[in-house]
Amino acid sequence: MITMKDIAERAKVSIATVSYVLNESGNVGEDTKKKVLEVIKELNYRPNLIAKSLKMKKTNTIGVIVEDITVFNAPNIIDGINENAEKLGLSILLTNMRLEKRVSNNQNDPDLVKQIIKKIMDELVSKKVDGIIYVGLHPRDVTESIPETDIPILFTYCYTKNQEHCSINYNDEQAAYEATNYFVSKGHKKIALISGHIDSMSSHSRYSGYYKSIKKHNLLFNPTYIKTGDWRFDSGYSLTKELLETKDLPTAILAMNDQMAIGAIRACNDLGYRVPDDISIIGFDNREFGAYYSPKLTTMSLPLRRMGLLAIETINHLISGSPTDCNKLKTTLSCELIERDSVCPPNGLS
Amino acid sequence: MITMKDIAERAKVSIATVSYVLNESGNVGEDTKKKVLEVIKELNYRPNLIAKSLKMKKTNTIGVIVEDITVFNAPNIIDGINENAEKLGLSILLTNMRLEKRVSNNQNDPDLVKQIIKKIMDELVSKKVDGIIYVGLHPRDVTESIPETDIPILFTYCYTKNQEHCSINYNDEQAAYEATNYFVSKGHKKIALISGHIDSMSSHSRYSGYYKSIKKHNLLFNPTYIKTGDWRFDSGYSLTKELLETKDLPTAILAMNDQMAIGAIRACNDLGYRVPDDISIIGFDNREFGAYYSPKLTTMSLPLRRMGLLAIETINHLISGSPTDCNKLKTTLSCELIERDSVCPPNGLS
DNA sequence: TTGTATGCGTTATCAA
DNA sequence: TTGATAACGCATACAA
Numbered sequence: 001m002i003t004m005k006d007i008a009e010r011a012k013v014s015i016a017t018v019s020y021v022l023n024e025s026g027n028v029g030e031d032t033k034k035k036v037l038e039v040i041k042e043l044n045y046r047p048n049l050i051a052k053s054l055k056m057k058k059t060n061t062i063g064v065i066v067e068d069i070t071v072f073n074a075p076n077i078i079d080g081i082n083e084n085a086e087k088l089g090l091s092i093l094l095t096n097m098r099l100e101k102r103v104s105n106n107q108n109d110p111d112l113v114k115q116i117i118k119k120i121m122d123e124l125v126s127k128k129v130d131g132i133i134y135v136g137l138h139p140r141d142v143t144e145s146i147p148e149t150d151i152p153i154l155f156t157y158c159y160t161k162n163q164e165h166c167s168i169n170y171n172d173e174q175a176a177y178e179a180t181n182y183f184v185s186k187g188h189k190k191i192a193l194i195s196g197h198i199d200s201m202s203s204h205s206r207y208s209g210y211y212k213s214i215k216k217h218n219l220l221f222n223p224t225y226i227k228t229g230d231w232r233f234d235s236g237y238s239l240t241k242e243l244l245e246t247k248d249l250p251t252a253i254l255a256m257n258d259q260m261a262i263g264a265i266r267a268c269n270d271l272g273y274r275v276p277d278d279i280s281i282i283g284f285d286n287r288e289f290g291a292y293y294s295p296k297l298t299t300m301s302l303p304l305r306r307m308g309l310l311a312i313e314t315i316n317h318l319i320s321g322s323p324t325d326c327n328k329l330k331t332t333l334s335c336e337l338i339e340r341d342s343v344c345p346p347n348g349l350s
Numbered sequence: 351m352i353t354m355k356d357i358a359e360r361a362k363v364s365i366a367t368v369s370y371v372l373n374e375s376g377n378v379g380e381d382t383k384k385k386v387l388e389v390i391k392e393l394n395y396r397p398n399l400i401a402k403s404l405k406m407k408k409t410n411t412i413g414v415i416v417e418d419i420t421v422f423n424a425p426n427i428i429d430g431i432n433e434n435a436e437k438l439g440l441s442i443l444l445t446n447m448r449l450e451k452r453v454s455n456n457q458n459d460p461d462l463v464k465q466i467i468k469k470i471m472d473e474l475v476s477k478k479v480d481g482i483i484y485v486g487l488h489p490r491d492v493t494e495s496i497p498e499t500d501i502p503i504l505f506t507y508c509y510t511k512n513q514e515h516c517s518i519n520y521n522d523e524q525a526a527y528e529a530t531n532y533f534v535s536k537g538h539k540k541i542a543l544i545s546g547h548i549d550s551m552s553s554h555s556r557y558s559g560y561y562k563s564i565k566k567h568n569l570l571f572n573p574t575y576i577k578t579g580d581w582r583f584d585s586g587y588s589l590t591k592e593l594l595e596t597k598d599l600p601t602a603i604l605a606m607n608d609q610m611a612i613g614a615i616r617a618c619n620d621l622g623y624r625v626p627d628d629i630s631i632i633g634f635d636n637r638e639f640g641a642y643y644s645p646k647l648t649t650m651s652l653p654l655r656r657m658g659l660l661a662i663e664t665i666n667h668l669i670s671g672s673p674t675d676c677n678k679l680k681t682t683l684s685c686e687l688i689e690r691d692s693v694c695p696p697n698g699l700s
Numbered sequence: 701t702t703g704t705a706t707g708c709g710t711t712a713t714c715a716a
Numbered sequence: 717t718t719g720a721t722a723a724c725g726c727a728t729a730c731a732a
Binding site: 363364365366367370376377378379382401403404405406407 | 717718719720721723724725726
Binding site for chain 4: 701702703704705706707708709710711712714715716
């Protein structure tokens with residue numbers, strides 16, 4: 001291994017001088033500088049960042065803890081993190097908790113999860129990462145699972161009650177509000193909602209957004225149009241069937257994720273309704289399969305990459321100890337409607 | 351920050367002794383050991399792995415270079431890598447090249463790619479990773495893009511001509527062979543093939559597998575049943591239309607990926623053929639959308655997680671310098687057919 | 701402008 | 717069984 005010492009000897013200068021030219025610190029004479037640079041190139045020298053980190057007490061490395069990398073949100077968030085990490089000169093130490101697999105094996109033991117996280121965070125502390133980004137599985141409160149730590153930590157796709165912690169999420173309420181507004185703009189007045197789990201934060205926020213839009217446009221709020229599913233295809237399917245058996249048919253259905261939206265389309269088809277001609281449908285999440293379905297699903301896309309971009313940028317500020325402008329901040333980014341083929345104006349019947 | 355020095359002072363022993371109890375090296379008296387352990391717990395000491403790495407010339411960290419993490423193969427490969435990394439006590443330093451985005455911006459400049467990789471690998475050298483796993487975008491030869499390096503490196507989801515390099519891939523030929531056999535086992539004799547790009551390694555291997563199966567079962571090889579697409583939905587769609595316009599209709603279609611398979615189903619439907627009753631279809635890749643389609647797509651799943659598991663295990667052997675049993679090895683793992691609803695026996699017409 | 705010397709937090713050699 | 721001390725490769729205060 002080539003070290004600064006080797007360079008120094010070969011260039012007949014001191015180690016300090018080598019360090020000066022490498023870091024462009026100090027005032028080094030033009031000719032010695034040139035000489036040193038030559039030798040560096042000649043020996044193909046690569047600085048030892050481990051040694052540098054030890055000395056500087058800074059690794060320029062961010063620990064990224066992902067609850068489950070195989071879940072749809074993770075890759076794009078990580079992609080965003082990577083993009084800005086490169087710009088900022090930061091490295092990413094990735095830990096994948098593989099929560100879904102673990103939790104399905106062992107029962108959903110909250111203490112177990114806490115232990116796993118504790119172990120991972122201890123490891124990151126030992127590795128001397130400058131900061132931590134925690135990427136959740138779905139938007140929820142993880143306060144109970146997170147141990148105390150001195151390292152700056154930031155949460156995305158989840159949040160904590162801890163006022164000291166930053167988090168970056170998307171705006172569920174705005175998203176549902178705009179999706180509902182879109183239906184209204186197309187002329188729909190009877191808009192049904194297929195919700196996710198009732199204990200989900202997202203479900204509540206999206207319901208709010210829906211309700212806000214209904215009220216704002218002075219539409220009739222019809223409680224029988226509100227159905228609660230479990231995020232899965234089957235619940236979208238069966239709840240839509242229920243919806244289609246009521247006397248006063250809705251002309252549009254907002255499903256809180258794409259699986260349930262696809263289930264809804266299937267139910268419509270099976271009962272002889274066409275989408276979008278008879279019933280318009282909007283999903284949530286902009287999953288890949290929506291683009292391949294027939295009709296192509298109109299859906300609300302999540303700002304995953306932007307969340308990643310902002311996450312690493314913010315943690316970098318946190319590390320640099322810049323003003324509190326980003327400290328203790330709970331940020332929400334807005335979603336964007338992807339217009340495809342599952343929505344059109346309601347037909348003459350309604 | 352708490353260091354071994356702090357522990358030593360507090361426990362009234364030397365730094366060396368602390369090191370001994372931490373690493374269970376040396377012979378430490380029971381009572382001093384107990385005392386030291388107490389202080390360690392009391393002060394919540396965490397070893398500084400940066401210092402340790404510097405001293406030991408070993409980081410227990412693997413650099414993982416992913417050509418594009420947003421592509422469907424990456425998350426599961428990484429998941430496998432993570433699973434075994436944890437077991438082996440290795441950390442993962444992740445670099446995402448974001449090739450798809452970069453390459454679409456700048457034209458597909460091979461030198462540019464080489465430069466990017468060079469830069470990333472230099473960075474990993476500086477970070478003193480013990481080994482590198484390179485995860486490709488699709489199965490192809492990357493020899494030209496990879497600079498020389500002293501660090502053990504292993505390729506997965508791609509390969510090099512370099513005999514010194516290990517690679518881990520899946521067996522395309524076997525996969526296509528088994529998919530075709532499956533059609534035959536259901537009674538199909540007229541089996542069409544929608545291939546991917548002709549310049550793709552996968553396309554060739556899969557074609558071989560298909561051909562082998564046709565020959566083995568003494569079926570007529572009909573060249574008009576072979577169509578070459580471009581991996582995309584649209585090509586699956588239009589090529590299937592061509593197939594359905596021939597006089598001698600096939601009863602089954604093997605598409606080399608799920609997009610083209612879905613395109614094929616759509617084409618069948620649009621021309622009034624039912625899947626699987628009239629035409630059976632098998633896809634490739636086991637993409638998520640196949641499970642949500644109607645009918646649910648029968649498809650060949652890739653052993654992505656197992657590739658990741660094996661990759662990190664192998665690189666660990668390489669690092670440990672164990673015998674050459676895994677050195678210079680080109681491994682292929684087998685694929686597995688996911689039986690769903692897009693295949694059934696051919697109807698009476700055939 | 702350049703060089704000497706010290707320390708970052710470890711491990712490990714050698715002596716006690 | 718324990719302790720003093722020299723590295724590991726680098727940055728930097730201070731001296732020259």
